[in-house]
Amino acid sequence: MQNRLSELTQRLRRISSEEVDVSGEYPSFLSDIIHEGQLSLGIDRISVWLFDDINHPVKLINVANTDWPAGQVPSHFQTEDEEDPLAFYPSLKYTDFPIYFSAISSGVSIAANDAEQDESTLEFNGIYLQPNGITTMLDTVIFKNGIPLGVVCCEGRGGVREWSETEVAYAEMIADCCSRRLLVKELWQLQQKLRLLAFQDALTGLKNRRYLMDFTRREISRHLRNGSTLSAVMVDLDHFKRINDKYGHDVGDVVLRQFSECCLQILRTEDCLCRLGGEEFLAVLPATKLDDAATVAERLRAAVEALVIKHGALRLQITASFGVCEVELQQPFSQSLKLADNAVYQAKRAGRNCVVVV
Template structure:
């Protein structure tokens, strides 16, 4: 078989440069590359296998395959254990492509003879290593069921280009995942898992614009755990953290799905209540207050009960969101002055 490298390389380069959604499964963003490899090399199957741990690999995991009709769940991915195929794994770890004319007799692939090759009628294999930061990360495996095949240098070079394209896609996917994690960290409170102050301010401005367009009312509730400093002083900050997380879970369980509970910092929390007038917000605050008071927080050695003071305000849609936050903050001061464990509306 003759491959015009200049032609197939240009096609592969164009394909790999196209914008692609890498937020899905490996199968979804690698399938076009391995199908192109299958058609160009005229083989029966192309698959992508990745090491479980690049620094200390114990197994290869099949994450994409031209034979699959649909995506597989990650727990259903086929797996090869290193200890069962030592010659193959040793060959892959060198980074040199495996061009097995006769997969049954080649020492690098013969280990698969009884467990895979015979049952699937595989006769010949061409495997190209996928690299990550110069270290073998996995392999693109091209398999044929026809006559034995003497792999040409152009075919080996092309398979390696497919592996390199897969490597770039995998890198983009990892960067996307990292970006999502960084975004989550930027807008989430690490202790409680709630949205944080930064998210609240952005969301508040967006909700104001949305409620102006819809002609709806937007309300806000501030919650301040009563005497929280006493908890830290009496039980320690670790127990204080347990209380904060339990408080957040209790409040989340009381709110609607569309309500937005955020941690301002310390023991202060804010709830944004879309499409809610002041009286409705007061009722929500009262439910929160009662739920918190009834919720006994159990630790290894303590049963702790807390109460909360609540301030309620309707958001002034004609002014910056910070204005309404100041209003509800004043309501909290009034609630504290009135003996705590109560709700005060502006």
């Protein structure tokens, strides 16, 4: 038995060490581990459940299951919820199974030879066990920084099963392998957030100057290849300093955010709106001729003029000056920035709240 356990352990370790794509949903990168465990333990099903909140759990969420086809969430569970991407997964509420939750939260493995009689799993009688034909369960805890993060649930049908110490140890290794994969997922998510923050203006949520330079480098190259025209619109809010001086920087921040949202509603998805700094912005318009860019700028000007900034009981209206230019594809982008900036300067001299094309 010892040799058999060593062989199974080595197989599991090799599988869990393989590089996987963690950018997708949980079933896709946990599937190989739990299917290997199902085969090795000779059981009917293995599922992975995670707490919704590691510090104050309200429910356990089933994020992977060997019953699901090809490691995918069944379509009848799926829904679109950007705020809670786990909303469509099956879940168990703490209030419905307090004894089981308490047992899992203690961090100790549950070897319920007879699931209908075991104190830790008897709450599932009539609700989960019988409808699914489950007669025996072996649940081992997934840890994160020493705190229970979730559970790997091994289930069998067809009668009582005496779980051996070696089987419990193997199931605990499955939980540890899942823990490492989940850590990789968390690190990947953190990298994506850091990458986003590196190219995002923290106040408005728009792209920043660093992103702009990378974006325009790619777009200039693409437009040179296909022979199309790239245009830019620079925007500068009129008398913004007066708003900060009169109402304070908190109100000024509200103005910048609502102005940004207003502009995004006018621009296309493929357009890139960046905050250069302060009250200065730049929109890069791919595959757009100069005349069309001027039309876009006029639409932006009218929308900003009609915008009512709301902050508590305060109501403000603002205007902006616009400079439009065609990007010189054969020149450094800094030259086009200077052209657009000069156009904005001309718009300011012409009385503000207007569009100047150069």
